[in-house]
Amino acid sequence: MSSRHDAVLQQTLGDVQRPLRGVRETVRQVRAGELGTLSLRQAECLDEVLRQCDGLEQLIRQAYPDDADDLDIPAVRRRWVATSDVRRSIESALPQCLPDGTEVLWDGGTDPSHRVFGDPDVLAALMIHLITRSALVSRGRHPVLVRLNHSDDGDCQQWSVIDRGPGLSADQLQQFVESDARDGDSFSQGLMLCRQLAGMHFSPLTIISDANVGTETGLNIPASGPRSVAKAWCEWRLQYRPPSVAPRRTHAIRPQKTSANSVRHITRLDRPRAAQPTSRGTNRVQLNWNDIRPRSPHQVIAGTVTLGATCSKQLATRLDDLFHERLSPFDFVYRIGDRQWVWVFDASIDQMEERWERLNESVRQQVPEARLDWSDPQIIPVDQRRMTSRISDLLVRQTLSSQTDLRHFDHNQVRLGTKPLEPSPVAMARLDEEMLRMGARLRKQTQSLRSHASRMRPKER
Template identity: 30%
Template structure:
């Protein structure tokens, strides 16, 4: 009976295993179908949002013509109604831009152009963009930080402006009329980081919603969502997390960091941010100490009731409490392909390559970079590259960049440096090695480029493009030849 029982049990177990295997296959296929459907929906949203830009712009400009009286006189109530319609068109335009860019940042930052820019330039761009949202509600935009000191940071001006505008626009929405929103740039002593904060005086975010935001789920109130996803990606483009601090009934502060102080700061910030991608998701924590911002505005203008104000006069002093609940948000479910390895190398273009081709090459180079990689321009034609690769895959990453360049532009002469692979199973040790060796390579390459500094044959001595042929060089050459021949 025993053998007979075993004989009948074996086929049964086999059939059970087969059924489980079929279920596993069906489950895998179902997951693949879900991923494909999600990809299709994401692409559809992005393409549809792109098509909405033109009609939305047409509607906004048509309403603006009517409001400004170009098609006839309008009453005060009509003017206010049309202004509100324009404001809603601006909000809709911002949401369309967010939907378009949400897909662009999934695999990398193809349009990013990091460089050393002044924070005063960033402030001017943000102020001019935020006026349509702040002026109708008489909300003051307060700036606190080392402005007017020619302080330079390493950032993409367009992406940084968009990040600050998104955060400040959200702050304006939740702030009561005739109140203030603070944009603060704080430089810590003995630090190579500039900490940006956008602080509002709204109702705050509940601890439950902060937990949902930290876990990547949609909160119960209208915070987070696609706008928060875009802000997290824009902060990641500057090697930073997005920190949200909030207290119910007081307000919310959202902050991020940008490198300052030179190439070594870029190396340290990138290394720290890259190694933090392997850390688990952080849960909200309580900040026990209460801090108070005492802000005195730089300037203030009187506002005439009969005329539309150009800027809203800021109050003399604003008290803003730093909230007690805090959570740090990364770029999302993004982890390095090789968490314990990085490859450093350089690439340079030949001196005969024109400037237009150099710019095109840099664009393609950034498009080929993963989120966990970086290309730092050290000279007119040289870059230091950090590949997310080990010793075996480093060559494949380089070849993929070369293939993209060959397919997208005319042949150019490139010279690749020797790759250096950095490895460590300890996260902190890898960050120290990466920051030290990357800073050394950037500084050395920058000094070497300054010594060589080849000139572009298609430009004059001032670096400007030559627009017309000149007979002066040929006439000088003819005179020299005639002198050498003796006649």
């Protein structure tokens, strides 16, 4: 748990340091008189703010001396969690984050049977950040709506936060896509954090805004079993696939006659504009990770790993924590039951040996009593057709196989620590009484059938 806490602390320090730099730079510009002349009292107040910012910067560097901009994505522990549990954790933290007088309305999230695949802590942090931003934009004049509804195909659950603020134009949204948020204002830096948290759930951060009307910000989370998880991850991973360029022809091409019904396909090499108007005055943009790229852009490696049957459940939990701590941003691990995992690594076949060696070395050091059985790796190309079908097939087959194995159990087996089964005279007496009752009933039915048969038999002449 210490490594988990260290990773969360490092990420929190980085999230605090980046907005702090923006605040200090803004205060410095005001103090320099770029926005107008200041009185003596105002200048002294701004000097005190600058000293406090410098003190916070020094405390952050003492706690974590490395550059906070080099922090990787923190460890994420995705699992199936009820939406009602996530909502309760969000509601318990909102009073300390929202301005006074802010009203938050919920549309959904009360049914405990609805579950999503994600990290409840990360998801709650993302929604709290979006709700707080919307509350600041609304300035208490309008309530903030949190909407949780399923997508049209039912595979994902859409989590969105809607405000009635000033909204964003298409040019502003496009700046968020093209510019580096680390050098922007606090709003851009907040979006950088939100897009990272959304990417941990295999989804881009979607912003739909209408100037002078409001903004809707949200993400899609897998909510319909292992197939939805595979589909969401593959669609999200395909967005980072490098563009394919057709080979150039060196020989002359004869012109061909085209009919009126023929369609000409043109390969676009330029980057399409991300902010697209959905209706009059409404703009839509999807924000992905812009500073992180896959290590293996053209293929992934997938397989399964099984823990030995003699290992305890506590050992399986420790191993699950270790797997998640060693994941890179484009890896994911799906736990099946208590002792099996499906893994998909962002690595080529040449990089896989090194990944295995490092992971097995970590297992030997931290969980030496674990006995692991690794399956043969599958090399899966990164394309729309093969990657989605193969990863979905792997997750669904392993899940169904695990459920089938659980159905075949021995009623004479007991859990560890309980007394062995012993013969009971009460149960034997009840069984004898039931056998006698069933025997008498069968004899009565036999006699009844014989009497019916004799009446139906034709009489002899």
